[in-house]
Amino acid sequence: MQVKADQVCWVPLSEIVLSDDGKVVSVGDEILLADEGDGRYRLLAGEERLKELKENGSSYVAAVVSPQEDMEKRLSGFTDLMAEGRMHYLDEGAAYQDFIQRDGMSVQQLSWRTGRSVGTVRRKIRLTNLGDEVAELLRKNDISESIAEALLRIPGQQGRLRVLRHVISEELDTRAAETLVDEVLSRMPVPVQAGRRMKPLMRDYRLYVNAFREIVEQMHDAGLDARMQVNPGKSVMDIKISIPVFTGKKR
Numbered sequence: 001m002q003v004k005a006d007q008v009c010w011v012p013l014s015e016i017v018l019s020d021d022g023k024v025v026s027v028g029d030e031i032l033l034a035d036e037g038d039g040r041y042r043l044l045a046g047e048e049r050l051k052e053l054k055e056n057g058s059s060y061v062a063a064v065v066s067p068q069e070d071m072e073k074r075l076s077g078f079t080d081l082m083a084e085g086r087m088h089y090l091d092e093g094a095a096y097q098d099f100i101q102r103d104g105m106s107v108q109q110l111s112w113r114t115g116r117s118v119g120t121v122r123r124k125i126r127l128t129n130l131g132d133e134v135a136e137l138l139r140k141n142d143i144s145e146s147i148a149e150a151l152l153r154i155p156g157q158q159g160r161l162r163v164l165r166h167v168i169s170e171e172l173d174t175r176a177a178e179t180l181v182d183e184v185l186s187r188m189p190v191p192v193q194a195g196r197r198m199k200p201l202m203r204d205y206r207l208y209v210n211a212f213r214e215i216v217e218q219m220h221d222a223g224l225d226a227r228m229q230v231n232p233g234k235s236v237m238d239i240k241i242s243i244p245v246f247t248g249k250k251r
Contacts, residue, residue, distance in 0.1 A: 013050070
């Protein structure tokens with residue numbers, strides 16, 4: 001029986017073996033076993049309780065069976081790579097996510113076992129939300145973790161990709177990249193919540209016009225022959241955006 005998470009199971013006493021190194025921790029009356037994967041269970045805790053059950057002639061025991069052996073090996077290898085400086089920040093975040101989802105570990109447990117602060121663990125995990133294309137460019141161009149964190153502020157993978165490509169092409173450092181992110185965010189309209197009138201954060205109409213232009217430019221990048229006409233008036237500004245329905249080449 002392969003165990004993917006801690007389970008309480010009825011286990012035959014005859015299938016329980018002691019550790020090769022003899023290291024067993026007795027914790028109350030609870031018997032903790034590691035699934036060896038070959039029909040046997042290695043005793044991790046509760047040796048005194050196990051002896052009592054054997055002396056009383058019991059054949060089975062209700063024990064907590066854990067895949068701890070596999071998890072401990074992976075966690076040990078993970079911390080070794082971190083200590084050697086051979087762990088990419090994206091891989092570190094993905095590993096934390098895997099320990100949480102696969103092994104049921106908490107952020108606090110990961111913090112204690114790896115020596116990272118809780119805030120650092122959470123920050124690394126958030127980087128897994130950047131998206132596959134963004135992550136690939138970050139790795140390929142050796143972009144710093146600080147810039148990757150700044151990209152998280154941009155909503156949507158396409159927006160992040162546009163900013164990241166600009167960062168790469170212009171070889172921007174962290175401060176310049178953060179400034180670019182601030183500028184992009186300042187051009188984004190503020191959403192209005194239903195039933196509530198929001199006070200606009202941007203009062204200069206030119207910022208919104210520039211935002212429309214950027215959208216049209218994105219269409220051009222995607223192969224659409226979109227056009228934008230701006231007709232300023234005394235009290236209003238008319239903006240017309242034309243998008244062709246058929247973009248394929250004529251034969």
